Amino acid sequence: MLWRMRALMLLTGVFCMLYFGLQPLMELYEEKPVVAAPEEVVFINTSECHVSGPRKPAAYFMAIEPVCRLRCHMPQLIIAKTQGGSNFLVGNGVAEDLQCRYWLKSAGDLRSRKYLPDGHFDMRNGAMEEIRVGTGHQIVRIKCSNQSNETRYHDVHYFLPPPPEVQSKATSSPEKMSVIVLGIDSVSHMHFMRYFPLVKAFLENQPHTKFFGYSRVGLDAYANLVPFLSGLSSRDLQSKEGTWLFQNFKAGGYSTAYGEDRPRDIFADRKGGWTPPRQLADFDLTPVMVEMETHTRYSIDLKERILCSAGRTFQEVLGDFVLKLVPHMQQGPFFSFFWQSQGVEEYYEYASHLDLSYMLLLKSLLDANVLNNTLLLLMSDHGLRAGNYRSSFQGMREESQPLLVAMYPEWLKQQYPMAMENLEKNAHSLITPYDLHETLRDVISLGEMQDAHIEVRRNNLLSCPKKKIPRAVSLFLPVPDHRTCDLAHIPSLFCFCRELTEVPTDDGLVLRCSRFLVESINKLVKPFGRCRRLRLKMVLLAHFLDFGEESFVYELRLRVRTVPGNGEFEATVRLSDAILLTSPISRVNHYLAQSHCLSDPDFKIFCFCM
Missing domain, CATH: 2.60.40.2550 (Immunoglobulin-like)
Incomplete structure (x- = not known):
């Protein structure tokens, strides 16, 4: 009996020793509660507008073909x-x-x-x-x-040989600051956050500001880049004489460059008596892309949207063009505009192909000391405009939330503290391409960014009546907190400051407005005489736009499907004494060869050829 008690005591002692002796080690490996990352991302946070969205993407279907191949x-x-x-x-x-x-x-x-x-x-x-x-x-x-x-x-x-004597003129605070625009078509801010981890990591080690409240003002690249490069809307450009930023910078003593990864530039086939921006540039990649398109190109995807020449994609040719310009950028002030569209316009996942190449490009510019005297805008025109992801509610929202990140040298914050403080505070303001145009005009004359000038301009801006603030506000000034989509000239279809309430698609008023939308499309293409008349097949989505309790405005956001062709279109329609369109009409599915009989890009999206 005694030996049993002794054995039990021994076992108890061993157990206690093992348990309490190993407890610190167990705690080391014990799973700790982790502070979860916020599920929502705040885009705009002002007195008139609060927009947030999920950090994770909505469900979507994979591409027809694996983009990794x-x-x-x-x-x-x-x-x-x-x-x-x-x-x-x-x-x-x-x-x-x-x-x-x-x-x-x-x-x-x-x-x-x-x-x-x-x-x-x-x-x-x-x-x-x-x-x-x-x-x-x-x-x-x-x-x-x-x-x-x-x-x-x-x-x-x-x-593109370097200048005869290549020596960097970059200083800690040059008299003129260069500008580089790196544009990637159809990339929303959240799309960038998901698919560009290497670029994101690079940015975290450089002075920069992410503009979460950047909004598009038009349907496509043309309608969003015309305001950016000219300060005018695409419609105003047809009747007014605008000045492109290329002309402004050249007048300020800058060299200029223009490059896209396709042979027909964004401004091709557009009506107007103006000179396309690329023809104003000192260095233009377009002739190279035209030569490749004519003689050496081949496609690598089923939709024939991604092109190669020998062993290089057209996007890689564009990247090589940027690097060939580096010695010229080192010589003096430079304004350069580069835009990529192949792949990203068609495939949601294609952005993952670009992360490494853009990170290496930014690193090359940093190593060459180019970024020490450069404001670099990494930007897009809108989110993905068509496809399965775009059809989701989150995809619909992201279409109007394009990417915009500004990188700048550290000395800029030291020399122009008030202007740069305003720039950083505008990260969650409602801003547009018109504002970017005004911002870059300030860069041409850095004297406009001195604290004394900023103070005067700030007071003038804040003294404007609420409903008369200018359409374009430099980001070196505080964008007014009470700015709305209407004051910023953002059409209803692209504005998510207003709450959306889903309504039944078989509602009589919804059907009436949807038929009006389809009839509006028919009126647009009727003068061409080669397009079939469309009929309403079904209403896919209908949302009521909330303008507030004090407003008597009744507006619907609609998505309809038409026949023949199964085209899907979105627009906002306002009901008053008459039914009115309050936005451009957007096509949200691919039309491929349905519109082969038209070449005008403004009307191709609506036409089902006879």
Whole structure:
């Protein structure tokens, strides 16, 4: 009996020793309560508008084809470089003997179809030969064939030699500050937050401000970039004489550059007597993209929206153009506008392809000391405009919440404290492309950002009657807290300051307004005579827009489907003595070849060709 008691006491002691001895170690590995990240992101927080949204995306269907497989499948057998004042083509992994022919365009002929006399050269298996093709600013197209006369390589290269003497003029506080616009089409702010972790991490180590309240004012890139680059709406530009920022910066002593990753720029096929912005630039990538489109391009996706030339996507060609400009940016003040649209316009997940390339591009600009005297805008025009994700309620909201981030050197905050304090405080204000235009006009004349000037301009702005504040407010000034979508010239369809209340789609008033919407589309395309008359098939969504208890305005946001063609369209309709459209009409599904008989981009979205 005694031995049993002793054994029990021993076991109890061992248990206590093990339990209390190991308890600190157990606590070390014990799961701790983690402070959860906020589920909501605040976009706008003013007295007149509060907009927030979920941090996680809404459910959506995957793309028809895996975007991870969308890679150029042709080899990049030749690279181009400029050395010692001459332009060279260099072999890169050539696995067989090739006979090559090339065609040159010089700086004066870039926009024409005129070629210099062509040339020939041979590339031997495994050789790293350097073929001199000329000097200066040139475009060269190369086509190489093997012994069986099979084409093995067809590509276009662009030579942009550095200035004669490259030396950085960046100082701690230059007299003029450069501007770089890096635009990515169809990327909402939350889309960026989800798919660009590397760029986000890079930004966290640089002075920057994210503008959560940036809103679009038009349907497409054209309607949002015209206000940004000219200060006018796209409609006003047809009747008024505007001045592009390219002209303003050139008058201020800046060099300028324009680049897109497609051959037809944003402003192509638009009516007006104005000169397209790219033709005002000192350096323009468009002739290179046109040459690729004409001779060497091939598509890598089913929709034929993502293009390659040899082993490079058109987006990579645009990135290379930016890097070729770095020595010129180091020479003096520079205004450059770059815009990417391929891939991101069509595929929600394609943004994940871009994160690394944009982070490396920003790092290259940082390492080259370009960002030390540059205001860089990383921005978009709107969120995704069509597809499964866009059809969700969250996707509908994000379409009107484009990306906008401003990066700037640290010295700017020290030299212009009041202006930069206002800029950072505007992070959750309701702002538009008109405001960006006014902001960049201030950058041309840095004297306008001195505290004394800012104080005077601030007082003048705050003294304006509530309903007469200007359409465009520089972000170096405090954007008025009482600003509304109407005061900011944001159409109802793009404004989420007003609460949306879902209403039954079979309501009599909803059906009446939906038929009016479809009839409005028919009136738009009737003059063309080549489009089928549309009929209302069904009302997909209907929301009542809340204007407040004191308002007698009754407005509906509608999404309808029409036949033939199953087009899906959205607009806002106001009911008063008559039914009125209060916004542009947006198409929210793809129309592909349905509108082949029209070329006007303003009307293609509505037309089902006969």
